[in-house]
Amino acid sequence: MTQAAQIQEEANQFAHGNKPGNWKEYFSFSTDHKVIGIQYLVTTFFFYLIGGVLATLVRTELATPESDFVSREVYNSLFTVHATVMIFLWIVPGATGGFGNYLIPLMIGARDMAFPRLNALAFWIIPPTGLMLMSSFLVGAPGAGWTNYPPLSLVSGKAGEMIWILSILLLGTSSILAAVNFIVTIFKMRVPGMGLNQMPLFCWSMLATSFLALIATPVLAGAMILLSFDVLIGTAFFNPTGGGDPIVYQHLFWFYSHPAVYIMILPIFGMISEIVSVHSRKPIFGYKAIAYSSIAICGLGLIVWAHHMFTSGTPPWLRMFFMITTMVISVPTGIKIFSWLATLWGGKLDMSSALLFAMGFICLFVIGGISGVMTASVPFDIHVHDTYFVVAHLHYVLFGGSVFGLYGGFYHWFPKITGRMMSEAWGKVHFWLTFIGFNLAFMPMHKLGMEGMNRRIAEYDPKFATLNLICTIGAYLLAVSTIPFIVNATWSWLRGKPAGDNPWRALTLEWMTTSPPPVENFEADPVLATGPYDYGMGNRATEVDVPFSEADDPSLSAGPSSTLRAKPDPVAAANPSDRGDESYNRE
Amino acid sequence: MNIPSQITTLLAGILLTLISFWYGQNHNLLPVEASKNAASVDNLFNAMLTIGTGIFLLVTGILIYSAIKFRRAPDDTSDGPPVHGNIPLEILWTAIPAIIVLGISVYSFDVYTAEGGMNPMDHSMAHGKAHHQVAAQPGSAIAATLISQAEPTQQKAESVLQDPATNAVREDIPKRKEAPTLGTVTQPQVGSSPEKAGKPPEVVINVTGMQYAWLFTYPGTEVVAGELHVPLGRDVLINISANDVLHAFWVPEFRLKQDAVPGREAELRFTPTREGQYPLICAELCGAYHGAMRTIVVVEPQEAYDTWLQSQQVASAHTLDQAIAANPATMTAEQYLAPYAHEMGLSPEILDQLRPHNGHS
Numbered sequence: 001m002t003q004a005a006q007i008q009e010e011a012n013q014f015a016h017g018n019k020p021g022n023w024k025e026y027f028s029f030s031t032d033h034k035v036i037g038i039q040y041l042v043t044t045f046f047f048y049l050i051g052g053v054l055a056t057l058v059r060t061e062l063a064t065p066e067s068d069f070v071s072r073e074v075y076n077s078l079f080t081v082h083a084t085v086m087i088f089l090w091i092v093p094g095a096t097g098g099f100g101n102y103l104i105p106l107m108i109g110a111r112d113m114a115f116p117r118l119n120a121l122a123f124w125i126i127p128p129t130g131l132m133l134m135s136s137f138l139v140g141a142p143g144a145g146w147t148n149y150p151p152l153s154l155v156s157g158k159a160g161e162m163i164w165i166l167s168i169l170l171l172g173t174s175s176i177l178a179a180v181n182f183i184v185t186i187f188k189m190r191v192p193g194m195g196l197n198q199m200p201l202f203c204w205s206m207l208a209t210s211f212l213a214l215i216a217t218p219v220l221a222g223a224m225i226l227l228s229f230d231v232l233i234g235t236a237f238f239n240p241t242g243g244g245d246p247i248v249y250q251h252l253f254w255f256y257s258h259p260a261v262y263i264m265i266l267p268i269f270g271m272i273s274e275i276v277s278v279h280s281r282k283p284i285f286g287y288k289a290i291a292y293s294s295i296a297i298c299g300l301g302l303i304v305w306a307h308h309m310f311t312s313g314t315p316p317w318l319r320m321f322f323m324i325t326t327m328v329i330s331v332p333t334g335i336k337i338f339s340w341l342a343t344l345w346g347g348k349l350d351m352s353s354a355l356l357f358a359m360g361f362i363c364l365f366v367i368g369g370i371s372g373v374m375t376a377s378v379p380f381d382i383h384v385h386d387t388y389f390v391v392a393h394l395h396y397v398l399f400g401g402s403v404f405g406l407y408g409g410f411y412h413w414f415p416k417i418t419g420r421m422m423s424e425a426w427g428k429v430h431f432w433l434t435f436i437g438f439n440l441a442f443m444p445m446h447k448l449g450m451e452g453m454n455r456r457i458a459e460y461d462p463k464f465a466t467l468n469l470i471c472t473i474g475a476y477l478l479a480v481s482t483i484p485f486i487v488n489a490t491w492s493w494l495r496g497k498p499a500g501d502n503p504w505r506a507l508t509l510e511w512m513t514t515s516p517p518p519v520e521n522f523e524a525d526p527v528l529a530t531g532p533y534d535y536g537m538g539n540r541a542t543e544v545d546v547p548f549s550e551a552d553d554p555s556l557s558a559g560p561s562s563t564l565r566a567k568p569d570p571v572a573a574a575n576p577s578d579r580g581d582e583s584y585n586r587e
Numbered sequence: 588m589n590i591p592s593q594i595t596t597l598l599a600g601i602l603l604t605l606i607s608f609w610y611g612q613n614h615n616l617l618p619v620e621a622s623k624n625a626a627s628v629d630n631l632f633n634a635m636l637t638i639g640t641g642i643f644l645l646v647t648g649i650l651i652y653s654a655i656k657f658r659r660a661p662d663d664t665s666d667g668p669p670v671h672g673n674i675p676l677e678i679l680w681t682a683i684p685a686i687i688v689l690g691i692s693v694y695s696f697d698v699y700t701a702e703g704g705m706n707p708m709d710h711s712m713a714h715g716k717a718h719h720q721v722a723a724q725p726g727s728a729i730a731a732t733l734i735s736q737a738e739p740t741q742q743k744a745e746s747v748l749q750d751p752a753t754n755a756v757r758e759d760i761p762k763r764k765e766a767p768t769l770g771t772v773t774q775p776q777v778g779s780s781p782e783k784a785g786k787p788p789e790v791v792i793n794v795t796g797m798q799y800a801w802l803f804t805y806p807g808t809e810v811v812a813g814e815l816h817v818p819l820g821r822d823v824l825i826n827i828s829a830n831d832v833l834h835a836f837w838v839p840e841f842r843l844k845q846d847a848v849p850g851r852e853a854e855l856r857f858t859p860t861r862e863g864q865y866p867l868i869c870a871e872l873c874g875a876y877h878g879a880m881r882t883i884v885v886v887e888p889q890e891a892y893d894t895w896l897q898s899q900q901v902a903s904a905h906t907l908d909q910a911i912a913a914n915p916a917t918m919t920a921e922q923y924l925a926p927y928a929h930e931m932g933l934s935p936e937i938l939d940q941l942r943p944h945n946g947h948s
Contacts, residue, residue, distance in 0.1 A: 003666060072875040145872045151849060152832040152874060240850035243761040246833060247848065281659070286672035311835060311870075312846040316704050320696060327688035334684040335677070341649045342676070347667040348659035359650050366646045370639035373688060377635065377695040379628045379702060383842040386835060386870040450616045452839035454870045457878030461866065505664070536666035556674060564672030 004530050004537045005505035007574040009512060011529030015109075016501070017518040029124075031116035032519055036123050037102025038417065041410075043123075044094035047085050047130050048403075052479055054082035059441070059475035065465050067458040075458040076143030077160070081133065083146030084164065087260065088171045089130050091402045095267040096213070097123060097178055099409050100206050102417065104182060106510035107200045109191030111520040114184040122177040129170040136163040145456055147253060150238040150246045154230055165228045172217045172224075172256075175263075179213035182206050191509070191525050193569030197291070200508045200532045201284065204291040205270030208298035212259045212266070215302060220256030223249060250312055254305035262301040264398060265365075266294055268405030269336055272358050275412045276340050278506045279355035280347030283533040286339045287566040293332035300329040310381045319378050326376035333369055337362060353427025357408030360435050364400025368393055371446065386456075389449025395442045407434070410489070415503045419515040420496030426488040433481035440474025508532045527572035531565060537575055603644045611637030621840035621865055621886060623858040624702035628842040631698045638687060703856055744852045747826045750806040753793040758830040760850045788824035788856060790817065796827070796834030796847035798873055799880040810899040815867055815884040817859050818892040827853040835871035838884050846871055859886040 030036065058078050061069040070078065101119065105112055113119045136142060140157035142164035153161055186207050190199065227249065229235040236242025238249040269290075277284040284290065306314055306322040314322075340362055349355060371393040375381045384390060407430075414422050444467040453464050460468070502511040509526050510517070530537055537560065560577070567573075570580035611633045620626050744762040748754045792815065793804045803812045817823050827836050829847035836855065837844040840863075845855045869880035887895070 003664070067878065072878070076872070076875060076877075143875070149833055149872070152872065155832065156874075240760050240848070241758075243850075245850070247851075280653075280657070280667060281665075282667035283669055283671045285670065286677050289672065289677050311844045312833075312848065316699075319704070320699070323695060324689075324692050327692045328685070330688055331681060331685045335681055337646065338680040339672075339677075341646065341653075342670075342673075344653040344657065345649065346670070347653070347657050348663060348665070349653060349657050350659050351654065359654065363647050363650055366643055370635075370643060373691065374632070374635045374639065377631060377691060378704065379624075379695055379698040379842075380632050380635070382844050383628060383839070385844055386837075447616050450839075451618055452866060452868065454837065454868050454878075456872040459878040533671075534669065536669035558670045558673045560669055560671060562671040562673070564674065564677070 003505065004507055004534050005502060007537070008507050008528075008530045009502060011572060011574060012509075012512040012526045015512060015522045015524045015526040017513040017521060017523050029120070031112070031120045033101050033105050033113045033116065033119060034417075034517060034521075036119050037098055037100075039123055040093055040098035040101060040126075041417075043127055043130070044090045044098055047089035048094070049482065050134065051082050051085035051090055052482065054078050054085065056475060056479045058082060059472040061458055062460070062468050063472040065460050065462040065468075070458075072458045073140075073143060076145075076456070077137065077141035079456060080142050080145055080148075080164075081136070084133065084142075084167070085130070086398070087146065087264070088168065089126065089133070091264045091398060091406070092175060092260070093126055093171075094406055095264060095271075095402065096175070096182070096206065096209055097126075099202075099271060099406075099413070100178070100182060100209075100267060103202060103413065103510055104185055104206055105189070106416075106513070106517060106521055107203055107508050108186065108189060108194060109509045109522065109526045110185065110189040111522070113181050114189055115181050118177055119181055122174045122181070125170050125174040125177075129167050129174075132163060133167040136160045139163070147250075147257070148227070149253075150227065150230060150244075150249050151240060153227065154239055158231055161231050162228060165224045165231070169221055169224050172221050175213050176217050179210035179217075182210040183214065186210075191527070193528055193571060197288065198528060198531060198566050198569065199291075200270075201273035201287065201290055201294075202267070202270035205266045205268075205273075205294045208294040209263050209266040212263050212298050212301060216256040216259040216263075219252055223252035223256075226252075247309070247312060250309050251306070254308045255302075258305040258308065259301045261397065262297055264402050265405075266297065268361070268402050268409075269294065271405050271409045271412070272340060272361055273336075274506075274508065275354050275358040275408050276343050277533050277535065278412070278504045279352055279358070280344050280349045281535050282343055282347040283531075283535050283565065284339070285342035286335075286564045287533060288564045289335050290339050293335045296332040297329060300325060300332070304329055307376055307381070310378050311385045323376055323378050327373060330369060330373050330376075337366060337369075352411065353422070353424055353431055354408050354412035356428065356431045357404050357411060360431065361401060361404040361408060364396055364404060364438070368396030368400055371396065384449050386454055387449035388445040388453045388455060391455055392442050392445035392449060395438075395445075399442070400438060404434070407431075407485070410485075412504070413510075414489070414492065415499030416510055416515045416517070418493050418496070419499055420492050421499045421503060422492040422496060423488050426484045430481060430484040430488065433477060433484065437474050437477030437479075437481050441471050441478055442474070444468075444470050507534060528569040529572050529574040531568045531578075533566055534560070534568065599648070603641060603648070606644060607637050607641035610640045618839050619861065619863075620842070621838075621859055621861040621863065622843065623860050624698075625840070625842045625860075627698045627701055631694060634694065635691060638691075744828075747793055747806075747828075747852055750793060750804060752809050752811050753795070753804040753806065756795050756802045756804060756811055756830075757828065758849070760830070762850055762852070786822075789821040790823045791826070792817070792823065793826045794828075794836060794847070796829040796836070796869065796873070798831050799869070799876040801834075801836070801867065801869070801880070801882050805896060805899075808896060808900050809903045810896060811903065812899055814882045816892055816895050817884065817886055818889045819859055819862055819886050821889065822858050823856065825855045825857075827855065832873050833871045834869045834873050834880070837868045837870040838865055839868070840865040841884075844870055862886050862888070 057070065058075070061067070061075050061078075063069075067075065069075075101113065104110075136159070139159040142148065142153070142156065142160040144153040144156050144161070148161075148164060186199070186203055226235075226237040230237055230239050230244070234242075236244035238244045238246050240246060273284055273290055304322060304326045306318055307326045310319055310322075340358075344359075371389070375384060375390060375393055411422055411427055414420075448464055448467050448471075451464070453460055499515050501513065501515050504511070507530055509528075512526050513522055560575075568575075568578050570578065573579045614633075614636055616636075617629055617632065620629060748757060791806050793806060794815070795802045795804070800813060801815070803815050804810065805812075825836070825845075827845050827847045828851060829849045831849065833849075834847040835844055836847055840861075841857055841859070843855055843857055845853050847853065864883045864885050867882050867884045869877060873880060885895075
């Protein structure tokens with residue numbers, strides 16, 4: 001029986017790029033989206049290690065109740081720079097710039113991004129900016145938290161503050177440039193025959209992410225410019241002694257920084273959708289529901305920001321409005337979670353490292369989501385705001401969510417990027433170390449926060465000593481857990497088993513060319529002989545627990561006639577029942 | 588689908604529900620409840636934790652079950668069943684979470700209303716006690732006419748500053764004006780609970796945050812203290828502001844937190860219900876010594892509270908009157924020791940017990 005992957009590969013023989021890319025050019029200045037993608041991935045991973053070192057220093061200080069490891073000023077700088085690096089130099093550029101750049105053109109069958117030089121510019125902003133932020137430790141690093149609320153940020157060291165503001169402005173600019181590029185690429189450069197509803201789900205999530213970045217980032221830039229005036233020339237936009245209002249800064253800051261959470265998680269949602277479907281050999285459950293829920297999250301994500309400010313300066317009606325919008329945004333997120341579970345259910349799970357990380361992601365992200373709904377509830381948030389409960393929540397979302405997803409992405413697309421397989425055994429060691437270390441480090445923080453331990457403190461009540469020690473041990477384990485990954489990735493890149501073009505037998509177009517793909521990706525435009533998730537399409541008579549086909553009511557059927565399915569191009573469709581008239585996506 | 592699998596599913600569902608309910612009630616995650624609204628916040632948390640535990644167990648259960656049951660045989664290269672989706676199922680898992688979160692929203696709104704979140708400023712006419720006492724102060728008559736012309740939030744701020752002790756510890760920072768529409772925008776607070784709406788609070792205390800301490804002033808007295816004393820079971824209103832940077836007034840045992848914002852007059856209103864000493868923590872990053880910016884709140888019966896306030900008045904009167912020419916010889920032992928006793932955290936009753944009662948023998 002012919003498998004879906006074989007059908008798709010055979011149909012795309014003519015498009016298959018034959019000249020493998022030369023790996024040396026990945027280290028040169030280039031406008032090739034794959035080179036830029038790899039540059040993003042390697043650079044941001046390097047910053048991830050720096051952020052990790054800072055986190056380890058923070059946890060070392062917190063191993064004991066006294067402030068005895070670094071000075072209090074340095075401690076404040078450690079957690080400030082840790083958060084800034086992890087958000088602006090690792091997760092945002094790693095997920096959107098790295099995987100987005102590498103995968104989007106390949107997935108939509110394009111030769112490159114719409115604006116290759118703009119793309120290179122967006123990347124080359126990042127390394128100097130990152131180094132500049134690091135150099136702030138030489139002149140007194142910023143220490144007002146990554147939120148950098150005035151008036152505290154106005155009375156701390158000017159040099160460190162300005163470096164921080166400038167870094168955020170530059171990284172924001174890079175993010176805006178990348179967002180414009182993604183939107184144009186996705187709308188204009190899809191291969192003929194690929195409608196929006198036939199794109200892989202990662203493209204949908206990158207589209208939603210890019211809209212968020214494009215709408216929200218300029219607001220942050222505005223806030224940063226006003227703040228720099230306050231710092232440098234003594235204006236009083238946010239300085240209360242001159243009649244300014246610090247709460248206005250918080251509104252402007254969170255108008256970007258809450259959507260930033262979705263900028264960090266939406267691309268990961270897309271990656272998880274790809275990984276879960278491929279590695280459980282089943283079509284993604286409810287393609288359209290997952291795709292449109294990304295757009296719903298994009299829209300709702302813009303109107304929830306003030307839930308970070310329930311205790312600061314918000315009147316009751318505003319608290320209630322933002323509580324309800326925040327609660328509602330968990331619904332589209334829930335749709336995705338349940339759809340992934342339904343995709344796994346009844347599949348043929350290969351339990352590879354990529355799938356392990358994806359399943360770990362689902363498990364941990366659900367915890368972060370539940371604590372997110374709790375903190376959305378105003379009366380409870382008034383208690384836990386600015387405590388370790390929030391620290392636990394945000395790490396479950398950003399580490400348990402984003403970083404687990406990124407690791408899953410590394411294991412899944414490594415064979416495509418390098419042409420070699422990663423070691424599965426070391427991948428599993430990496431997963432379990434990370435999973436255990438992560439829960440050890442962050443699970444106890446929920447209790448710490450509710451019991452009364454506030455955030456951003458170098459010294460704490462001795463009654464919290466035991467739990468904090470557990471957290472610190474977990475953090476060390478987490479630091480150690482990156483070693484198997486680095487060793488595995490380096491060794492596999494040089495000596496790993498050759499991967500072939502499509503080691504996971506996937507259907508999306510990036511697997512239809514050589515690994516690593518040549519410059520300009522494809523010899524000719526690839527076609528969609530099957531939909532992006534048509535696993536098991538040769539086999540249309542399977543009996544399953546849900547009504548499989550309802551000829552008279554396609555909205556009730558679960559099989560290939562389901563209205564939720566992403567269908568192949570009607571012109572090139574392999575299965576006769578998918579063929580139709582000329583596709584309106586073809587000009 | 589055969590019957591035994593339905594029974595297993597049913598049993599698993601019952602077990603999951605039971606565990607969720609048990610854990611929702613026996614989590615031991617929150618500190619003691621020391622204010623009237625704390626219990627309702629805790630009940631809200633218990634409800635959310637019950638639902639959350641259920642969802643977590645469901646998701647993790649499915650993940651673990653799938654990992655074991657649906658593992659691919661090593662030589663099996665075929666695909667799984669081509670199930671693309673099911674609209675009734677999608678509707679189900681859209682509707683159920685939507686109903687759950689809307690239910691939590693309504694419940695949270697209820698708890699928030701009960702703790703007074705929706706009744707801000709309804710007692711702003713109710714600072715009569717403070718007004719009468721400051722009226723004795725020189726210059727207050729002029730201030731009173733000035734504030735009557737100001738708009739409400741500035742009036743509120745001015746009335747707080749009528750207290751000379753508060754005025755002395757607070758920096759002069761321009762006060763935010765009220766936004767012209769959409770209710771109160773600039774003055775954040777948790778106001779009076781519905782049953783107390785319109786009634787003046789029984790005790791008013793002003794709190795000022797600064798790097799790195801809290802100062803508490805008790806209008807009508809000259810007292811400036813470094814720790815908060817509140818009478819048990821009385822309706823307390825706290826006016827909160829800050830002198831330099833943002834701080835946040837947090838008492839975990841009261842389940843209440845409010846940021847102290849320079850240039851704004853925030854307030855919290857609560858009724859302490861449990862005697863004891865609780866930590867009072869600054870919860871908003873305020874600089875290098877943020878972690879050390881903590882003091883205690885003492886909840887004590889009214890008589891102990893009054894005695895403490897009097898001893899503080901003696902102490903502050905002592906410092907005011909005798910600061911220039913302090914002559915220990917003219918003081919009684921209590922007067923002399925009061926400031927030291929206060930520093931050590933001793934209450935006057937304890938001092939009284941320690942003192943040899945030779946006058947009575």
